[in-house]
Amino acid sequence: MNLFATLNQTLDLIPEGARAAGLGALMKGAGKVTRYLPIPQPTLLVGPGSSRRLGQALTAFGHQKLLIVTDAMIVKLGLLKSLTDALDAGGTAWALFDEITPDAPIPLIERGLARFQEEACDALVAVGGGSAMDAAKVIAVASANPLKPLRSLAGYFKGLNHPPPVYAVPTTAGTGSEVTVAAVIADPQRRSKLVIVDTRLVPKMAALDPELMAGLPPAITAATGMDALTHAVESFLGHWASPGTDGLALAAVGLIFDNLRSAYLEGSNLEVRERMSLASTYAGMAFTRANVGYVHAIAHQFGGRYHTPHGLANAIVLPQVLRFLAPAVMPRLAALAVRARLGTVKDNEQVLAQRFLDAVDALNRDLGIPTHLAALREKDIPALAEAALHEAHTGYPVPRYMTRAECESLIRRLLPPKEEAAAPAGGLAAPAATSPAATPAPEGQPKAARAPRKAPAPPTAQTAQTAPTPRAPRKSSSRKTPTAE
Ligand SMILES: NC(=O)c1ccc[n+]([C@@H]2O[C@H](COP(=O)([O-])OP(=O)(O)OC[C@H]3O[C@@H](n4cnc5c(N)ncnc54)[C@H](O)[C@@H]3O)[C@@H](O)[C@H]2O)c1
Numbered sequence: 001m002n003l004f005a006t007l008n009q010t011l012d013l014i015p016e017g018a019r020a021a022g023l024g025a026l027m028k029g030a031g032k033v034t035r036y037l038p039i040p041q042p043t044l045l046v047g048p049g050s051s052r053r054l055g056q057a058l059t060a061f062g063h064q065k066l067l068i069v070t071d072a073m074i075v076k077l078g079l080l081k082s083l084t085d086a087l088d089a090g091g092t093a094w095a096l097f098d099e100i101t102p103d104a105p106i107p108l109i110e111r112g113l114a115r116f117q118e119e120a121c122d123a124l125v126a127v128g129g130g131s132a133m134d135a136a137k138v139i140a141v142a143s144a145n146p147l148k149p150l151r152s153l154a155g156y157f158k159g160l161n162h163p164p165p166v167y168a169v170p171t172t173a174g175t176g177s178e179v180t181v182a183a184v185i186a187d188p189q190r191r192s193k194l195v196i197v198d199t200r201l202v203p204k205m206a207a208l209d210p211e212l213m214a215g216l217p218p219a220i221t222a223a224t225g226m227d228a229l230t231h232a233v234e235s236f237l238g239h240w241a242s243p244g245t246d247g248l249a250l251a252a253v254g255l256i257f258d259n260l261r262s263a264y265l266e267g268s269n270l271e272v273r274e275r276m277s278l279a280s281t282y283a284g285m286a287f288t289r290a291n292v293g294y295v296h297a298i299a300h301q302f303g304g305r306y307h308t309p310h311g312l313a314n315a316i317v318l319p320q321v322l323r324f325l326a327p328a329v330m331p332r333l334a335a336l337a338v339r340a341r342l343g344t345v346k347d348n349e350q351v352l353a354q355r356f357l358d359a360v361d362a363l364n365r366d367l368g369i370p371t372h373l374a375a376l377r378e379k380d381i382p383a384l385a386e387a388a389l390h391e392a393h394t395g396y397p398v399p400r401y402m403t404r405a406e407c408e409s410l411i412r413r414l415l416p417p418k419e420e421a422a423a424p425a426g427g428l429a430a431p432a433a434t435s436p437a438a439t440p441a442p443e444g445q446p447k448a449a450r451a452p453r454k455a456p457a458p459p460t461a462q463t464a465q466t467a468p469t470p471r472a473p474r475k476s477s478s479r480k481t482p483t484a485e
């Protein structure tokens with residue numbers, strides 16, 4: 001158990017107002033430490049063809065055998081070919097584990113680990129979205145710590161032994177996992193997600209190859225792009241932000257507002273795809289040091305309970321959390337607005353902040369992101385809020401403390417209309433007036449409880465993430481044809 005978890009359990013006995021002050025001070029203090037924590041950065045190869053260049057580079061490292069960790073769709077689309085051709089040409093042996101599913105669950109990681117051991121591999125190459133990259137990271141840490149059950153690796157620095165190297169080829173522009181210290185997997189038994197954090201999990205080298213993203217379906221482009229935006233925004237607004245992380249987060253926000261709509265509408269534009277993958281990587285670099293906040297804490301609960309895709313869950317929650325935080329972070333929201341080209345530094349701060357909130361709503365609307373979570377059920381809200389606040393208050397440097405009542409009320413605003421009607425009377429009322437968070441926003445400031453504007457005929461959370469449209473698979477000439485094994 002980490003220090004924050006222990007402290008939070010002790011603080012459970014203390015009234016919520018006092019707890020808010022205690023945790024705020026503790027998190028600010030911890031930020032002073034994380035600012036100087038050495039976090040390795042992978043060598044980045046960027047641009048069309050960089051996955052082939054990664055394959056060429058890997059042949060120089062003298063690995064005995066690489067395990068390529070990916071999913072069946074990536075194989076079917078022929079996205080491994082440049083990499084595996086380069087490995088074959090350089091005489092580097094590799095084996096394939098292509099069973100990854102979204103939010104890779106524990107039994108799947110165990111199968112990947114068995115493959116890693118059976119094939120006597122000594123390094124991993126993840127090719128795919130966050131699910132493949134995180135699975136490879138967890139297989140790596142588990143292989144080095146065979147006596148530890150997977151669940152016990154969740155938390156900070158739980159693996160004693162150094163994991164084998166991981167290399168990454170992201171095929172979505174969202175998670176930033178190619179540069180982060182984190183790995184997220186699913187625990188289906190407990191219907192929750194496990195987060196493993198260790199600086200030794202950062203990949204050694206990563207290829208940002210826009211050619212691999214040209215066929216990413218619009219709905220996945222949208223959701224993963226909003227994940228990257230959430231990383232940038234949460235790292236910028238939290239207490240652990242520093243000048244270094246601010247630069248990266250702002251760069252990501254600018255790139256995302258400039259390019260995400262085009263990536264959604266015009267997926268084959270490689271320049272736009274490259275800029276989105278840079279944005280995702282910059283946002284990953286920012287949050288791996290400055291961490292995330294309430295949006296991720298709540299979204300992880302939706303992922304664990306309803307299997308809502310991670311980026312989609314973040315996109316739906318982000319507008320609500322921004323409105324809640326706004327009174328405490330007005331100048332920071334204004335700075336985000338300027339970087340999103342919504343005004344200049346000469347404009348009124350509150351006006352800029354409001355424009356940023358409106359621009360996030362508009363972006364969601366243009367990307368077909370719904371304002372409600374179709375799977376959400378009123379009866380689940382107390383447990384969801386409790387788990388989200390536990391995650392946030394034991395790990396994230398949030399800029400404004402959220403009470404249990406405020407969290408429940410925020411989640412309740414995401415109920416689909418049918419469930420909303422079944423919510424208890426007063427369930428949609430403003431947050432309880434027991435903490436500073438309940439203070440109404442002064443005139444002209446963004447209002448914490450304002451509902452986002454309704455999207456025209458919004459898709460539901462269940463329909464928004466459609467299955468990828470397969471492109472014709474390219475012909476494979478590698479000595480080992482990658483098929484679903
Ligand atoms: N480690 C971290 O720092 C970190 C950060 C954020 C999120 N995550 C985790 O990452 C996971 C989500 O990752 P994700 O959003 O990238 O989605 P994903 O990896 O789950 O992939 C989503 C879908 O997109 C498909 N896909 C991926 N690339 C494609 C391509 N180029 N063309 C066509 N289809 C493609 C996949 O087959 C899959 O069906 C979650 O488990 C989340 O918790 C990790």
Ligand SMILES: [Fe+2]
Pocket residue numbers: 175227230231296310314
């Ligand atoms: Fe995320």
